[in-house]
Amino acid sequence: MAHYTKTYSSPAQLVTLLQSRGLHIENVARTENYLRHIGYYRFSAYLYPLLTTPKENHIFKPGATFNQALDMYRFDRHLRLLMFNEIEKIEIAVRSAIINITSRETGNPFWMTDPTCFYDTSTFAKTKQLIDVELAKSREDFIEHFHNTYSDPYPPSWMLAEILPLGVLTRIYDNIRSNQIRKKIAQEFSLGVPVFNSWMTIITVARNNCGHHARVWNRTFALRVLTQRRMARPWIAIPVNQKKAYFSLCIIKFFLDIISPNNDMKAKIDALLSSYPSIDINAMGFPRGWEAEPLWNTPIA
Numbered sequence: 001m002a003h004y005t006k007t008y009s010s011p012a013q014l015v016t017l018l019q020s021r022g023l024h025i026e027n028v029a030r031t032e033n034y035l036r037h038i039g040y041y042r043f044s045a046y047l048y049p050l051l052t053t054p055k056e057n058h059i060f061k062p063g064a065t066f067n068q069a070l071d072m073y074r075f076d077r078h079l080r081l082l083m084f085n086e087i088e089k090i091e092i093a094v095r096s097a098i099i100n101i102t103s104r105e106t107g108n109p110f111w112m113t114d115p116t117c118f119y120d121t122s123t124f125a126k127t128k129q130l131i132d133v134e135l136a137k138s139r140e141d142f143i144e145h146f147h148n149t150y151s152d153p154y155p156p157s158w159m160l161a162e163i164l165p166l167g168v169l170t171r172i173y174d175n176i177r178s179n180q181i182r183k184k185i186a187q188e189f190s191l192g193v194p195v196f197n198s199w200m201t202i203i204t205v206a207r208n209n210c211g212h213h214a215r216v217w218n219r220t221f222a223l224r225v226l227t228q229r230r231m232a233r234p235w236i237a238i239p240v241n242q243k244k245a246y247f248s249l250c251i252i253k254f255f256l257d258i259i260s261p262n263n264d265m266k267a268k269i270d271a272l273l274s275s276y277p278s279i280d281i282n283a284m285g286f287p288r289g290w291e292a293e294p295l296w297n298t299p300i301a
Contacts, residue, residue, distance in 0.1 A: 011035040022060035023050070031066050038073070045215045046072040049283070068278065075276040076217045079245070082268055083252065084210035090203055090255045091166050097188045098173050099158045105181045109156035112172060119177040127172050134163045166207060170200045189258055190232040198226035199251050206248045216245055218283035233257065234294035244285025253295055266296050 009017065011032040015025060025031050035043060048055065049072070050064040102111055111117045113131065118124040131154070135143065140163060146155045154160065161169060174197055176182050186196035202225060209216050225242040234257070236250055249269070256263045273281065290296065 009040070011040075014040050018047075018060075018066070021058050022062075022064065023047070024063070024065040026065065026067060034070065043069065043073060046070070046076070049218065049280075071276060071278055072217070075272070075279050076215055077213075078272055078275075079217050080210040080213065082265075082272060083206055083216065083249070086252050086256055086263075086265055087203055087207045087210065089259055090252065091207065093255070093259045094166070094189075094200065094203075095161050095169060097185050098169060099161045101185050101188070102176060102181055103157055105178065105184070109158075110152070110154060112157035112160050113154040117177055118172075118175045120175050123171070123175045127168060127175065130168050131160060131164065134165075134168075135160075138163045166200075167204045170197070170204060173197075173200075189255060192228060195226045195228050198224075199255075202248055202251055203255070206252070217279070218245070220244065221248070234297070236290075236293045236295050238287045238289060238293060240287050241285045244283075246281075246285035246287070246290070250295055257295075 014035055015028055015031050018031075019025055046069040047060075050060050050069060051057075052059050052061050102117075103109060106117060108114060108117065113128060115121060115124050135154075142159060143155060143163065146152075146159060164172075173182065173185065179193070182193045186193045189196060191199065201223060202221075205221065205223060206216070208214075209219070220241075221243045223243070225247065227242075233254065235254065240247055240250075249265075253263075253265050256265055273279065
């Protein structure tokens, strides 16, 4: 394997490089400022679609401009904000379902740290370590109040759920010993256990991408997604690429229609796409006629 030999280039040097490769730059000083504050490596992902094939030659298509890439960057940012805002509602609802149903069915406020409530001891040990880490660094008033008031080694599960990352909570769900409890939680969202698990993984990955400001709009996700042959609620009928952003948006909308039946997610997507007419929605996995899908035409109560 070769050693990495590239050296640092200043924003001014990068602008010169981009121009030499055929990119039209409308305002040099403005472009340097963007590269200084965004970072070339991050921004290069939005320049990539403007390259000719083969991409390895680093030659831009005729007529390619810096502003076109900037539009893609801005669109992606607004898409992430839209997704993150809707995922927040899903995360809160899923936390509530896991805690309420498991606490009710087990009758044990401390089930989350009770090994008898889980079927795989190794997975339990790992999640318990993660709980310990979050507890140690938490400065939440309710956690400090519990430790100052009670002698129990761990707070009840409904307190722990408030400080755990979504990925840890879904891992805890997957390890619950009682399949009936896992079924009841999944049924809260009109899904079977395997599909609920799979879709929550997609939600978690999308949340993390949005939270870390990673590119979303034309990314191809590596995760394999499970689906149900028969859906209890409106869903999509047109075959789509499940590794693209559109499918993640569909999953988010499915959950939202249960959690918030009067949601305006479709209107938000329409407004975003209208604001950026040059964006290639095919790169996001949107199929032709997506607007007519049952999922996107759920009547608002």
